[in-house]
Structures are given as C-alpha cells and as structure tokens.
Amino acid sequence: MSQQRSDTAETGTRARTRRAILDAAVTVLSQDISASLGDIAATAGVGRTTMHRYFPERSDLLAAISLDALEQADAAATRARLDDGPGADAVNRLCQELFEVGDPLMLLFNNPQLMTGKEWEEESDFDREVMRVVERGRSDGSLDPDLDAAWALQVVWALLYSAWMHSLESGVPKLTALSLCLRTVDKAFRP
Amino acid sequence: MSQQRSDTAETGTRARTRRAILDAAVTVLSQDISASLGDIAATAGVGRTTMHRYFPERSDLLAAISLDALEQADAAATRARLDDGPGADAVNRLCQELFEVGDPLMLLFNNPQLMTGKEWEEESDFDREVMRVVERGRSDGSLDPDLDAAWALQVVWALLYSAWMHSLESGVPKLTALSLCLRTVDKAFRP
DNA sequence: CAAAAACGGAACATCAGTGTTCCATGAGAG
DNA sequence: CTCTCATGGAACACTGATGTTCCGTTTTTG
Numbered sequence: 001m002s003q004q005r006s007d008t009a010e011t012g013t014r015a016r017t018r019r020a021i022l023d024a025a026v027t028v029l030s031q032d033i034s035a036s037l038g039d040i041a042a043t044a045g046v047g048r049t050t051m052h053r054y055f056p057e058r059s060d061l062l063a064a065i066s067l068d069a070l071e072q073a074d075a076a077a078t079r080a081r082l083d084d085g086p087g088a089d090a091v092n093r094l095c096q097e098l099f100e101v102g103d104p105l106m107l108l109f110n111n112p113q114l115m116t117g118k119e120w121e122e123e124s125d126f127d128r129e130v131m132r133v134v135e136r137g138r139s140d141g142s143l144d145p146d147l148d149a150a151w152a153l154q155v156v157w158a159l160l161y162s163a164w165m166h167s168l169e170s171g172v173p174k175l176t177a178l179s180l181c182l183r184t185v186d187k188a189f190r191p
Numbered sequence: 192m193s194q195q196r197s198d199t200a201e202t203g204t205r206a207r208t209r210r211a212i213l214d215a216a217v218t219v220l221s222q223d224i225s226a227s228l229g230d231i232a233a234t235a236g237v238g239r240t241t242m243h244r245y246f247p248e249r250s251d252l253l254a255a256i257s258l259d260a261l262e263q264a265d266a267a268a269t270r271a272r273l274d275d276g277p278g279a280d281a282v283n284r285l286c287q288e289l290f291e292v293g294d295p296l297m298l299l300f301n302n303p304q305l306m307t308g309k310e311w312e313e314e315s316d317f318d319r320e321v322m323r324v325v326e327r328g329r330s331d332g333s334l335d336p337d338l339d340a341a342w343a344l345q346v347v348w349a350l351l352y353s354a355w356m357h358s359l360e361s362g363v364p365k366l367t368a369l370s371l372c373l374r375t376v377d378k379a380f381r382p
Numbered sequence: 383c384a385a386a387a388a389c390g391g392a393a394c395a396t397c398a399g400t401g402t403t404c405c406a407t408g409a410g411a412g
Numbered sequence: 413c414t415c416t417c418a419t420g421g422a423a424c425a426c427t428g429a430t431g432t433t434c435c436g437t438t439t440t441t442g
Contacts, residue, residue, distance in 0.1 A: 013410080013418070032304060034225050036399060047420040052401065110301055113223065144378075151371050154357045158349035166345045180342050187335075188379040204388070204440070227429060238390040243431070 018054055020044045022068055025061055030107045037061075066114045069104035073126050076101055082129060087137020088189065091156070094130065095185055098160055099178050109161050127153060137189070144191045152189065159185055209245055211235045213259055216252055221298045228252075257305045260295035264317050267292055273320060278328020279380065282347070285321065286376055289351055290369050300352050318344060328380070335382045343380065350376055 024044030028035045037058060041048040055061035076097035082090045098105065108114055134152045137143030143152075163181035167174050215235030219226045228249060232239040246252035267288035273281045289296065299305055325343045328334030334343075354372035358365050 017418080037401095038399080048400095049402090049421070050419055053418085057401075058399095148371065150361050151353075151357055151375075154353040155350065155375060158353040159346065162342075162345040162349040166342055170341050180339065184342075184346060184379050187381070188375050190378070208388080228431095229429080239430095240391070240432090241389055244388085248431075249429095 017046065017050070021046060021051055021054055021061075022065060025065055026069075026103050026107055029065070030103055030110075033107075033111050062114055063117055065104070066108065066117055067119060069101070069108050070119055070124065070126065072101045072104055073098065077126060077129060082133045086140050086142035087133050087135075088142035088186070090133045091137060091143070091152075091189065092182055092186065094133070095156060095160060095182055096178065098156075099163065099174075099181070102164060106161065106164055109157060130156070134189075141191065143189050147189055155188060156185065159188075208237065208241070212237060212242055212245055212252075213256060216256055217260075217294050217298055220256070221294055221301075224298075224302050253305055254308050256295070257299065257308055258310060260292075260299050261310060261315065261317065263292045263295055264289065268317060268320060273324045277331050277333035278324050278326075279333035279377070281324045282328060282334070282343075282380065283373060283377065285324070286347060286351060286373055287369065289347075290354065290365075290372070293355060297352065297355055300348060321347070325380075332382065334380050338380055346379060347376065350379075 021040070021044045024046075025040045028040045028043050037051060038048050040061075041051045044051070051061075055064060077094060080090060080093040080097045082094060084090065130153055131149035134143060134147065134149040138145050138147060159181050163177040166172055166180065167177040212231070212235045215237075216231045219231045219234050228242060229239050231252075232242045235242070242252075246255060268285060271281060271284040271288045273285060275281065321344055322340035325334060325338065325340040329336050329338060350372050353375075354368040357363055357371065358368040363371075
C-alpha cells in the first residue's frame, strides 16, 4: 500500500492505460456499437485480459465512456464562460467548444441507450445550464423571444451532429463545417 | 405454380405477413439495434421460423428495412411535389411529408451502418433531388443564396430528428414539434 | 370439400462474445 | 539489483443468438 488508489486518483501507468482503453472504445464503438471487447482491446493495444481488469464487464466500460463524455461536455461548457456577455454569444462559444469534443459526443448522440446512468436522470446539470443561457439570451434580446429552451437544446446538438457528419461525408474541412454550423445556429436563433 | 411470385409481386397473405414483420422490426430495432430476431418475431406476432422464411438471414431483414425506408422517403418526396412553386415552399412541404414517415427514418438516421446497400452508393437519387430543390430555391430568391445544398440536406435531416426526439423526450405533441421544426428550417434557410 | 400454401413450435448444431482463472514475462520504483 | 505492479496470452466454461430441419396444424384458395 505504497499509495492509496481508492477513487479516481489513479496516476501514472494505470491512468494512461485506462485512458487508452477509453479512447479506443470511443473510436471503435462510434463505428459499431456492437463491436466486441476484443476489437476494442486490440485497437487500444492492450490485452483483453487487461481490459477486464479495468472494466470487469461491458456495462462498466460503457458507463465509464458515458461519464467521461459528460465530463468533457461540462469542461467545454466551463471554457465557454456561459455567464459572460450576451446569451447569443455564449451559445456561439459553447458550440465551438462542444465541436472540439467531437467523437465522444457523436457516440452518445447516436446511442441514447448509453445515457441511462444515474448521472443522466431527468435532465442533466449540463442541459439545465444550457437552457438557462438560452433564456438569458431571450431576456437580453440577443435570441428569438419565441425560442423554446428545450427545443433550442435539441437543435444545438442536432446541428453539431450535422457539422460532424458533413465533415465526414462531404470531406469538408472541420473548420468549414463548424463555420456552417455556427452560422446556421445564429440564423435559427436570432430574433 | 398457380401464380408466379418471382419478384416483388407478392400479394395477399404473404404481403401482409411481410409487412407485419417489417413494421415490427422497425419498432423493435428503433429501441435497440441489437435486438434479437426472436424479439422481432414476437412483436410481429409471428413464429421465428416464419420470419426465417421471409428473411433467411438477419442481414436480409436489415436490407429490406433499409430499402423500404428509402421507398417511403421517395414516396414522401413525390407527395411533396418538389417541382411546384418556390423552392422554400417545396422544402417546407418535403419536411412535412418526411415527418410523417417518422420511425423508419429515425432508425436509419441513428444507424448509418444500415445505409450500406447498393442503393445507397454515393448519393442516393433522393439526396440529389432534394439538393436540386435547394438550388432552385437559391435561384428564385426564396432561400439564402449562400446556402450550401449538401449542408442544407444535413440540416433538414437533423432538424427532423430533433423534432422527433423533442416530441419523444419532452412529451410535446407531434404537431407542435413539427411546427417548431418547420419554423426553424425556415429561419435557417431564409435569405 | 380438398389440395396447396402458410404457419408455429420443438429440437438441434453451431458460433461468437463474454467473463474467469492461471501463469509467465516485462517494466518501473525503491 | 530486487521486489512489486502491470501486463499478455492461453485455456476454459457459459451464454444467448442464429440458422436449419422436421412435422403437425391452420388458413387460404380453387
């Protein structure tokens, strides 16, 4: 017991391996949610046995992916400084930050069954925070006063998804796709 | 050999059973793309053996679903009379008609791996037709002249998906969700 | 009604993925 | 260097889905 590794405080080798597995899982499962654990382990450059040490069951891995994606989304929201300036600008910044997260969020978007953990009960804190910003935007006149917050949330996700897909399918550079997305969000939400 | 049933000309009992299986498959697979054939057969009110008579392998069923959805989308496009009136109006009508198709299109949207058949090579006729309308809308001034057709296609799908989800998750009536969708498309595509 | 078609269920072999155990090897910390 | 930790691979049992065959029953059709 040289050091305690009770909760999420793992460091060094173990943390690196864990991250490699999570990243590989996102990559592989994005293509096929039914991919085998063997495939994921191979992509991570890790033995299947090792993976079972980190995530005893498939459901453990899926839960970890879900949680990790949620944390990345929260971090993106923090970076976007949602409380600064007009609501419309905050929404714009949020889209930019979320776009960077890419793969993990695509995976969640395409597989709602992943969002069934305890942290997703009812609306997540993340969702509430975003809807709050939309309402602020309506108050300060930077967003359409008729815009429903829950609907706006759906649209943001959907247009981000569109941008990712557009980049993938049409071979458009990511920045171009992001630009299209931001422009469309702006037009759709403007008063 | 009382009657030939070589191609798609099946009629009566067989056609009805086939349709029941396809409908049940869409319903079940929408919830979980990995659902077992047994579940689908049970939902269809049909023996698993019977299902294997119509679709020998799982892949045959998936291909049939994919094709059926594409045909329904084509039918919707026809009903929308894409060549009539201003481009913006045609797009609006198309959204309304596609919205009615609902479940099958949701299934495809959530599972791009279903769209790998021969009929999906490159761009489908459907996609080309829609992009043609968008370009017409740009010419006649009813749509944003800067609107990229391929991007517009993505956005239409994404906002339809948003409407379906919004109705499901927020418990909003379908017509309300459709209305939000149409309004958002209009704002996003307007000059 | 009588023949033909469609159906359902039971039984079976097969297969891929999963989760587990055990052991030998390699890398890193002290 | 040496001890500890992390790892990879082989082997195994188990499970659930799949595809197939066979046969008796029901429904449709002529």
